Amino acid sequence: MSELSSLSSLGLYPLDVGVGVGAVEPIPMTGRGGAMVMRSLSVFLTYGRKARSGLEKDRGNSADSYCEDQILKSMPEGPNGRNAVPSAKLFEYLKRRTKFSRSELEALCKIYKKLTTGQQFGASSTTGDISAPVQGIDRAIFRELLHNTFDILTEDMIVERMFCCWDKDNDGFVSLESWIFGLNVFLRGTLREKTEFCFKVYDLNNDGFISKDEIFQFFKDCLIKQPGDEDPEEGVRDLSEMVLKKLDVDRDGKVSFRDYETAIKKEPLLLEAFGTCLPTQENCTAFLTTLQT
Numbered sequence: 001m002s003e004l005s006s007l008s009s010l011g012l013y014p015l016d017v018g019v020g021v022g023a024v025e026p027i028p029m030t031g032r033g034g035a036m037v038m039r040s041l042s043v044f045l046t047y048g049r050k051a052r053s054g055l056e057k058d059r060g061n062s063a064d065s066y067c068e069d070q071i072l073k074s075m076p077e078g079p080n081g082r083n084a085v086p087s088a089k090l091f092e093y094l095k096r097r098t099k100f101s102r103s104e105l106e107a108l109c110k111i112y113k114k115l116t117t118g119q120q121f122g123a124s125s126t127t128g129d130i131s132a133p134v135q136g137i138d139r140a141i142f143r144e145l146l147h148n149t150f151d152i153l154t155e156d157m158i159v160e161r162m163f164c165c166w167d168k169d170n171d172g173f174v175s176l177e178s179w180i181f182g183l184n185v186f187l188r189g190t191l192r193e194k195t196e197f198c199f200k201v202y203d204l205n206n207d208g209f210i211s212k213d214e215i216f217q218f219f220k221d222c223l224i225k226q227p228g229d230e231d232p233e234e235g236v237r238d239l240s241e242m243v244l245k246k247l248d249v250d251r252d253g254k255v256s257f258r259d260y261e262t263a264i265k266k267e268p269l270l271l272e273a274f275g276t277c278l279p280t281q282e283n284c285t286a287f288l289t290t291l292q293t
Contacts, residue, residue: 094180099188105180107291112179115141136173139163149287150186150279155221158275161201187284191264194271194278199260201277210247210255210274216240218274243273 094105115137137145142163146152166174166182174182185193200206204214219236247270249259264270272278279287 090177094177098180098184100180100184104288104291108180108183109176112137112176115145135171136175137166137179138173142166142174149283151283152276152279154276155218157204157217157221158201158277161204162277165197165200186279187288191268191271192261195261195264196257198271198277199257202274208256210260212240212244212253215243215255215274219243221275 091102091105094100095102098105100108116135139160143159146154146159146162163174164170166178168178168181169175185197189197199210202210202214202218204217216237219240220233244253244255247255247259247263249262250256260270
């Protein structure tokens with residue numbers, strides 16, 4: 001059975017919607033019924049994405065292996081170096097602007113150092129081979145970090161958008177400062193901060209809006225076409241239209257940040273409606289625990 005047929009079985013999408021004269025009208029997207037539809041839609045899309053990923057990840061390194069016994073002594077000094085120990089002024093700035101303690105910031109700097117020197121994350125500093133420092137966290141390292149550390153399996157398009165949001169300098173690398181601020185949202189961000197991050201991820205062309213075409217791209221990537229099924233593209237377009245109507249509060253044909261935030265306040269499950277881009281609370285807790293060791 002196709003994913004669109006499964007959608008119909010959840011009561012989200014009529015089996016014969018948009019097909020022939022006898023097409024069933026879409027489910028109304030207002031009031032309590034609309035909220036129920038969107039909750040079910042979020043569950044369905046999460047299931048589809050997990051099916052697409054297919055394989056269990058190797059959780060590999062234990063959480064306790066993230067941090068080493070020594071503190072920052074091996075990190076090179078330098079006012080402009082991406083891998084340098086932050087100056088006292090920068091350190092205090094990061095402490096004021098984030099929810100991390102001094103010891104947590106030191107641990108995060110150590111992890112960043114390992115990720116950007118080519119040493120395998122979690123390897124012992126006395127036995128691991130350390131290559132020359134690189135400019136920062138690149139796309140490959142970022143993807144592995146999402147998959148292996150935060151258990152985030154999502155579409156390539158979303159991974160790329162997440163990287164672009166972390167790459168504040170737009171130079172293909174995540175700097176130390178961006179690393180700290182990105183993790184601050186991941187691990188201890190408010191609902192507002194997480195909403196802003198997810199919206200930026202979903203705004204594919206950075207124009208400040210999520211359009212119907214962008215919604216279509218997300219849904220098209222996560223719905224799986226089964227052998228023998230007809231092309232589900234038309235159904236996906238109808239689904240995109242339905243979701244747009246739910247999120248577009250001011251009815252201007254696109255989703256602004258205000259629209260998106262308003263919808264999430266009413267229905268929190270919509271926060272990651274278009275793809276997983278935040279770690280679970282369980283993974284956040286596990287990562288934070290390693291910063292205390």
